[in-house]
Amino acid sequence: MLTAARNEMLTRVGPGTPMGELLRRYWQPIAGASELDANPIKTVRLMGEDLVLYRDRGGRYGLIDRHCPHRRADMAYGWVEDTGIRCSYHGWLVDQTGRCLEQPYEDTTSPKPSKAGCETKAYPVKECAGLLFAYLGPLPAPELPVWEPFTWRNGFREIVLADVPCNWFQCQENSIDPVHFEWMHDNWGARLRGNDNNVAPKHLKLKFEAFDHGFIYKRVREGQSEEDRYWTVGRVALWPNGFYLGSHFEWRVPVDDENTLSVAWFFMRVPKDRGPYVQERVPTWVSPLQDETGRFITSHVINQDIVAWAGQGRIADRTKEHLRSSDIGITMMRGRFFEEIEAMAAGKEPGGIIRSANEAQCIALPNMAREFNTEGIPLADFDKDPILRQRLKEFRHHYGQPPEVRRAFVEAMGIPG
Ligand code: FES
Ligand SMILES: [Fe+2]
Numbered sequence: 001m002l003t004a005a006r007n008e009m010l011t012r013v014g015p016g017t018p019m020g021e022l023l024r025r026y027w028q029p030i031a032g033a034s035e036l037d038a039n040p041i042k043t044v045r046l047m048g049e050d051l052v053l054y055r056d057r058g059g060r061y062g063l064i065d066r067h068c069p070h071r072r073a074d075m076a077y078g079w080v081e082d083t084g085i086r087c088s089y090h091g092w093l094v095d096q097t098g099r100c101l102e103q104p105y106e107d108t109t110s111p112k113p114s115k116a117g118c119e120t121k122a123y124p125v126k127e128c129a130g131l132l133f134a135y136l137g138p139l140p141a142p143e144l145p146v147w148e149p150f151t152w153r154n155g156f157r158e159i160v161l162a163d164v165p166c167n168w169f170q171c172q173e174n175s176i177d178p179v180h181f182e183w184m185h186d187n188w189g190a191r192l193r194g195n196d197n198n199v200a201p202k203h204l205k206l207k208f209e210a211f212d213h214g215f216i217y218k219r220v221r222e223g224q225s226e227e228d229r230y231w232t233v234g235r236v237a238l239w240p241n242g243f244y245l246g247s248h249f250e251w252r253v254p255v256d257d258e259n260t261l262s263v264a265w266f267f268m269r270v271p272k273d274r275g276p277y278v279q280e281r282v283p284t285w286v287s288p289l290q291d292e293t294g295r296f297i298t299s300h301v302i303n304q305d306i307v308a309w310a311g312q313g314r315i316a317d318r319t320k321e322h323l324r325s326s327d328i329g330i331t332m333m334r335g336r337f338f339e340e341i342e343a344m345a346a347g348k349e350p351g352g353i354i355r356s357a358n359e360a361q362c363i364a365l366p367n368m369a370r371e372f373n374t375e376g377i378p379l380a381d382f383d384k385d386p387i388l389r390q391r392l393k394e395f396r397h398h399y400g401q402p403p404e405v406r407r408a409f410v411e412a413m414g415i416p417g
Helices: 004-011 016-021 104-109 168-176 177-192 303-309 325-345 370-375 384-391 403-413
Strands: 030-032 043-046 049-055 061-065 080-081 084-086 101-104 125-128 131-134 154-166 205-212 214-221 235-239 242-244 250-257 259-269 285-287
Touching: 004 016, 004 168, 004 325, 016 084, 016 325, 030 154, 030 250, 030 259, 043 250, 043 403, 061 125, 080 101, 084 235, 131 370, 154 403, 168 235, 168 242, 168 250, 168 303, 168 325, 177 205, 177 303, 205 325, 214 325, 259 303, 259 370
Parallel strands: 154 285
Antiparallel strands: 030 131, 043 049, 049 061, 080 084, 125 131, 154 259, 205 214, 214 235, 235 242, 242 250, 250 259
């Protein structure tokens, strides 16, 4: 249980709030690069700030104030040129650093028009593994961490976005919540398929460990032992707002205090006999969350998670909760956020930030599936593993995979459509 003031500290993300300032120190995934192929401009709301993301004709990415520095028109209705984005109202041209390059009327009529003071807000953007990451904190920006899976080859990757109607922190608490797998995904999942029994192996033992890039949780369930990878390796609640499960990442990116962009990146190693495989573009798609009656879709794993997150309310009221031993990881994670916020207020750099380019270029994380993802296995062996067999049949993580993404997957894997 938390006081209302402590809950507010964890959940408020606007500029100047303690958590908002902490999260701004880390690169945040905000879109898929392929989203800008059809239309090079996308509106983005991030930690309470309204922005536009664009790719200019020179291939540079920009993330700038949504409103034009001239008289505040909406830059989302402008167009991109070789060196920036132009406002459609009076034609001012702005670049990715926020500099105003052209003011057409002034440039025509005055001998030396000064553009000083007309800069607009601008944040750096970097592309990695098909994702676009933005940094909203004080400069110089730290290195963008290149997690090891981003360097893997011979994989079919896809990015799935979802607009989640609640605060980011309750989503992130789910990254360190092993027991919900048993209930939400297994037992509830079985009921949704018409099975009236609790089918899931019970959790018998949990362990949570802190490391530089977050927390590792380990578990033993009925039928498993401490020899199992779920105990010897575990899974990662990635600091500060991610989740890493061996073949995919999820991030809970705050849109504002009451909304979150769920960004998930998936890797599927093509069968050993299919390589070398090169994926030209990483597809990005948006998972719908509600059916036509307005009820949440419950058929897919992350959609089920979202039922839990949104069900806790726009901002979960942590003054009314009752934490137990299954929630030790959650208490540890909250504690670390409070410590980091305090350290930052004392002028210290928060943990997990990387300043060395060398260190950032391939960061290994605990991974239960490294060999499968790097070495690969023959297609015939997929059948021996129930999870892999299922993964070939359908995309179980998010509802609504578009048919063209399925077709590209089928083609990459070399399986019958
Ligand atoms: S408001 Fe954008 S150019 Fe005038
Ligand atoms: Fe889950």
